[in-house]
Amino acid sequence: MKYLAFLFLFCSFCVQAQFRVTGIIKDEASKKPLPFATIQSSSGRTTIADINGQFEFISSTVGEKMVISYVNFRSKEFTIDKTNHYSVFLQSKTKLSDNEINESQKKAESFLNRVYHSIELNNPKKALSTYQYKGYNKIVVTAHPDSIKGKIDTIKKFRKIKIDSTDFKFQKLIRKQHLFVTEKVSLFQFSNDKFKETVLASQMSGFKSPIYEVIGFNLQSSSVYEPRYELLETKYVNPISKSGLRDYQFELIDTIQISNRPTVLVYFKNKKQINKKGLEGLLFIDQENFAVAKAIMRVRGIIDLTAVHEFEYLSNEKIWFPTVYELKIIKGKNDDPIKILGGTIEFEGEYDELGTKREKSASDYSYLQSKTFYYDREINKPFTIDRNSVAIEIDEDVAKKDTTFWIKNRKERFTKRDRNTFAVKDSLAFFKGINAKLFFGRKIINGYVPLGFFDFDLRYLMSYNNYEGFRFGLGGITNERFSKNYKLDGYLAYGLKDDKLKYHFGGTTRVGNFSNTWAGFSYTDDVQEIGSTKFNIDKRVFKIYDPRPINVSTFYNHRTWKGYVETNFLPKTESIWQLNHSKIQPLFNYAFFDGEALYNRYDMTTASVSIQWNPFSDYMHTPSGKIEIEKRYPKFTFQFTESLPKFLGNDFKFGKIDVRAEYEKQFINGQKSMVLIQAGYAHGDIPLTHLYNNSPNNLDREVLLQRITVAGKNSFETMRFNEFFSSQYIMFHFKHGFKRVKLFNKVKPSLVLVSRMTWGSMKKPEQHVGLNYKTINDGYFESGIELNQIFSGLGLAGFYRYGPNQLSRFEDNIAIKLTFTLDLGL
Structure with missing residues (x-):
């Protein structure tokens, strides 16, 4: 009986602990929301309203007193009763004069200027020599069941009554499970200005193996001190950067205690009208060392994003260190579809094709929430980061961790809805099937259509040029479903005008995993445009229609044996090392004169190396190879070609050097600048077929x-x-x-x-x-x-x-x- 009474009291306490209070705080005069007002309970707990003045509070008892305060407004007190939602109106104090407003702004700007000049002392990557910690991340795509009407409607369409049970079915589904759940455990390490994440475990609902693109997707910046703050792969000016001091408007809101240290609440918003999608939010700044003790970053637009960074003060190191990162994504006001995680999750627009406002459906209440907890922290202890050339490395057994591992490393309760989501075969069917789309997307973006273990190459199907006329063909390459360590490729093509058959066959084998090294050979009998020197390292880009070859009439035939090694063994590089032997026949009125004889056919044996260097990009290493997850510029490409005299009947002695530099800059306001510089130098006896035509297209x-x-x-x-x-x-x-x-x-x-x-x-x-x-x-x-x-x-x-x-x-x-x-x- 004693235990039964204890259980009853415990259950009663749990029920009371779930008493959820929501509300909105507004200006009594203008009726406009007051962003980031402070809500403090009589029990000593404090929360902050969001950018729309809305707040949520979990109260333990009815009758608890709440005090709402806001700068330049009179505080207001109310008592929690059984009401679930409160609208609180605050009265403004005496209206400030222009001089007082200017003085307030100057005071805020002066305070933020001290924050900016203290970054070197407060940024863990600058203030600490080394650190490492583990992180547990959980991403949930779900909805609040109570937000959905969940009723069955009748729709009259073409004189027939149609039952619409979409919302009803959605609410029934969402009460049982989420739409998608993924978990990840990682080891984060920093040493010698290198920062690396090693993914130790990952599991995604609906998949036997994790999707690497989703693992590498950067939802939010890990640091609040970098000049650019990133949300959903979009970079914004950081309010505490040099540019931020100019671009943002600041306001000192209040003073509260965090970890028994006084902090100043600073509200900021972008004051540039041209950039309406800039950041807006709240910074909690330590009054003593001017460090960020907590940060709330918000973007409102097509989608609403709220990112929260929480820190813990380390008294020995005298620094605020991250403990929890959180990001919530909900739908905003827009007329375009919203795509998240590379387009695998999609919300419809607010307006239909005729421009009329669309009635909200159940899926509009869906949201994505990502939360990361950091633990097992070690600071200023010497260690070495293995393979520090990659930003993210995924362990081979990332999907093989047992239940014991997950129970030990989970830092948030794994609910019944979480378990039910993992039990469903495809929890993302609601969002068009992420697995099939990513597998297909990897192929089609390079011009392939996967059918079983073979990827058919779209470029071979049909083309046209002035020499071959219409050219038809069929070909492709085996994919990872055939083998992860071997590839076979080939094609057959036929030109109607020249009445000739062209073909190619080849094969490669993997000889290095981390370096993604492949060794291969091939034989090709085909035609090539004259003067069209290409970089061997260039990846194929998917083109439905390539206009240039249509009007080209000058080609040469080449029968080429090729052996090559493709590797990424040098950090931040991709390279191809190649040995070619070709028999060349110009297919137009041309001959090469070397001073003694005319050649209308010739043999060429060359060795070449083609290297692309991306010094500022970030890479992720997966069990199937490296992926460039963060493309940064400039990028540099080098290619060196040298003939091998008298080797396999080579007729000429020559060399070529080709270089290229690419730069792209994506501006926050949506503009984009691109610069390409390319040069080539050929020396020795080299025919026109292998020189430069400068890519004409007229x-x-x-x-x-x-x-x-x-x-x-x-x-x-x-x-x-x-x-x-x-x-x-x-x-x-x-x-x-x-x-x-x-x-x-x-x-x-x-x-x-x-x-x-x-x-x-x-x-x-x-x-x-x-x-x-x-x-x-x-x-x-x-x-x-x-x-x-x-x-x-x-x-x-x-x-x-x-x-x-x-x-x-x-x-x-x-x-x-x-x-x-x-x-x-x-």
Whole structure:
């Protein structure tokens, strides 16, 4: 009986502990919400209202007193009764004069200036020599069942009554389980300015193995001290950065105690009208050392994001160290679909295609919540980070941890709804099937369609050029379902105009896991555009329609044996080391003269290395290889090619050096700038087939409308095919894209300004017989405007040629092009 009474009292206490109080705090005069007001209970607990003045409080007893306070407003007290929701109106104190407002703003700016100048002392990556800790992260996609009406409606459609039970079924589902749950346990290490996460365990509802792209997805910044704060892979100016002191408006709200230390509440918002999607939030600043003791970052727009950073004060180190990170994503006001986790989770827009406001459905109440708890902390103890060239490393047995491991490392209660979610075969079926979409997306973005263990290559199906005419083919490569350590590839193609069969076959084997090293061989009998030197390391980009080859008529046939090693063994690099032997036959009127004989056929044996160096990017190493998870610029590519004299019948002695530098900058306001610098240098006896044509993309026709084609990515749109050739060149491409502007429904063009220029020369021009061409010693210049994505990816562009190589007729210097931008939503 004694134990029964104790159990009854315990259950009663648990019931009382779940007494949930919600409310909103507003200005009594304007009726506008007061963001980040302080709510303090008589039991000593404190909470803060959010940016909309809304708050939630878990009370233990009815009758508890609550005090609401806000700067420049009179505090107000109320007592909790059985009411679940409270609307609290605060009266403003005497209105401040302009001088008082200015003094208040100056005081806030001065205070934040001290915070900024104390970053070096308070940032753990600057103040500590080493540290490591474990982190338990849990992401839940779910909804509050009580928020959904859950009724069965009847809809009259075409004189028939249709039962709509969507909300009812959704509410029934969501009471039992979540839509998606994933857990992760990681070891975080910092030493010698290197920070690495090693994923020790991960499990995702509905999947036997975790999806690596989801693991590597960066939901929020781990630090509040970096110049750029990141939310959902979008970077914002940090309020406590040098730019933030200029871009944000600050207000000192209140003073409260955190960990028995006085902290100042600072409210901030972006004061630039041009950037309405900037951060807004609250900083809790330690009054003594000006460190961040807690931070709330908020973005309101298409989606509403609230990120919370909590810290613990370490008295020995005199520093605030992170303990909990939390992010909540809910739907905002918008007219576009919302895509989260790379488009695998999608919410519909607020408005339909006719522009009328859409009635909310059950899925609109869904939200994503991510919470990370840090534990087992070790500070200033010497250790070495293994493989510190990667930012994230995933253990081989990441999906094989048993129940004991999870019970030991979970830092949040694993509820019945959590368990039910993992029991469902595919908990994300509601969101279109993440696994199938990611598997398909990995392939289609590179132009493959996976069918079982084989990926069919779309580029072989059909194409057209002036030499082969229509070209049809079939080919592809085996995928990881065939083998994780071996690949076979090949294709067959046939040109209707030249009546020739082309083919390729090859195979590779993995020889290194962490370095993602593959060794392979291949044989190819095909044609290639002359002067089209490519970087071997370049990845294939998916193009529904590649405009340049259509108008190309000068090709050469090559029968090539190739052996190669592809590896990432050097940090931040990808490289291909290659040995080629080719038999070349020009398929146009051309011969190469070496001073003694004319060659219309020749053998070439070359060794080459192609390296792409991405020094500022972050990589994730998975059991299946490396993934570039954070692309940062600039990026550099180098390629060195050298012929091997008298080896396998090689006819010529020559060498080539090719370099490229790429830079992209994504601005917070949606604009984007791109710069490409590329150069090549060839020396020795080298035929025109293997020199440089500078990527022309214009037809040699009299009438302007007859020259309309589709613009390339980095081609010269006003330069005619075979107009210029070079043995050494340098070219510059500049682009600046502005934010898309909505003109009409589904008509949202993006304006891009383009400017290109190149210089080149030809050594030993007497060696090339049969083809007339010019050199670009004095330079070639063109500029233009692109209006991309006017409708469904289609756009229009215009370019103008000027400078020393300008043509005599004005209209011949103009090129009008169609543009096409493919958005796979991946």
